[in-house]
Amino acid sequence: MKAIRYHEFGGAGVLRREEVERPVPGAGQVLVKVAATSFNPVDDHIRLGVLAELIPTPLPITPGLDVAGTVAELGEGVDGLRVGDPVIGMFPLDVHGGAAEYAVIAADLVAAAPRSLTLADAAALPLTGLAARQAAIELAGIEAGQTVLVNGAGGAVGGIVVQLAADAGATVTAVDDLRHADRLRGYGAAHVTGPLDLDAGPAAVGGPFDVVVNHVRLAPEDLARLTAYAADGGTIVSSAGPVPADESRSVRTAGVWVGPHGGHLADLVDRVDRGRLRLHVVDRRPLDDLPAVHRDAATGTLPGKTVILVG
Numbered sequence: 001m002k003a004i005r006y007h008e009f010g011g012a013g014v015l016r017r018e019e020v021e022r023p024v025p026g027a028g029q030v031l032v033k034v035a036a037t038s039f040n041p042v043d044d045h046i047r048l049g050v051l052a053e054l055i056p057t058p059l060p061i062t063p064g065l066d067v068a069g070t071v072a073e074l075g076e077g078v079d080g081l082r083v084g085d086p087v088i089g090m091f092p093l094d095v096h097g098g099a100a101e102y103a104v105i106a107a108d109l110v111a112a113a114p115r116s117l118t119l120a121d122a123a124a125l126p127l128t129g130l131a132a133r134q135a136a137i138e139l140a141g142i143e144a145g146q147t148v149l150v151n152g153a154g155g156a157v158g159g160i161v162v163q164l165a166a167d168a169g170a171t172v173t174a175v176d177d178l179r180h181a182d183r184l185r186g187y188g189a190a191h192v193t194g195p196l197d198l199d200a201g202p203a204a205v206g207g208p209f210d211v212v213v214n215h216v217r218l219a220p221e222d223l224a225r226l227t228a229y230a231a232d233g234g235t236i237v238s239s240a241g242p243v244p245a246d247e248s249r250s251v252r253t254a255g256v257w258v259g260p261h262g263g264h265l266a267d268l269v270d271r272v273d274r275g276r277l278r279l280h281v282v283d284r285r286p287l288d289d290l291p292a293v294h295r296d297a298a299t300g301t302l303p304g305k306t307v308i309l310v311g
Helices: 041-048 126-139 156-167 178-186 220-229 262-273 287-298
Strands: 002-005 016-019 029-038 066-074 086-090 102-106 110-112 147-151 171-175 191-193 209-214 230-238 252-255 283-286 306-309
Touching: 002 287, 029 086, 041 287, 066 102, 066 126, 086 126, 086 262, 110 262, 126 156, 126 230, 126 262, 147 156, 156 171, 156 178, 156 209, 178 191, 209 220, 220 230, 283 287, 287 306
Parallel strands: 147 171, 147 209, 171 191, 209 230, 230 252, 283 306
Antiparallel strands: 002 016, 029 066, 029 102, 029 306, 066 086, 086 110
16 A cells, blocks of 8 residues: 655654555554645654654654544444444544555544544644644643633644633634634634734733633743733633743643543534534645654644645
8 A cells, every 4th residue: 555654753754655554453453545734843853753752652653643534344342333334533642644555543542433524634634623622621620701812823733722611602802814814803813913022911911811821832931921911810721832820820831732632522523414513624735744844843834734645
């Protein structure tokens, strides 16, 4: 079968198309005939090797933490799935495998694919959706009546956080480049503003807020300034570096560390199919373009959430 793999860490040039043996599912696993995977920024960090100590992963690696496709074969002991079922899933951060014609994944990490999206576009949901759900629901516990600031709201994860927070009944202020303004208002943001001016302080954007969710990479000293954007007793969740807590004001902080979870993914699929959650896929590229997608990401020219078409 066709796959993209790398045998050493490095730049996008280490990615190679190869012919490899089709995998066989073990107990508790399913074999998926892959329709699509998607690119996530963490793919770039793993390929460079900067996460090799934190997330030990044996080489060679077939990248692609997201997978969307149809069940081709069931491993021993798998119940609740049938051959031909359309599914989506996220691999553990130390496993991967979506950039291939077939992939093996634990059955409890997949969910039925959304009925309201093409199977290929559904590949954009698993990692970004689970990261956003962890930030908004599991860590921040956003509730009706709260005020929420989402910094980096225009990105794939930030856009889902905006929607989850608005759906919970919170008043959301979305912060990002104003070219995303119409989309963010469509997601339910009550206020949309351009990039934060940290010198102006929280009052300039209507703060402080009950919850601050940060997806923007900042210098440590600027991350520390975000603490002031949380109200007394508030919560700050960051996926882009640690923000210090303020015990004197009972401000707590948490960091996003996304992992696969079939049940949480099923909840996200339900939200998509009920029209409560939308995905923003910017580009769709064939599998052979994956090295170019990695290069575009490294140079900052990737236009946004990109699906990699396999099947």
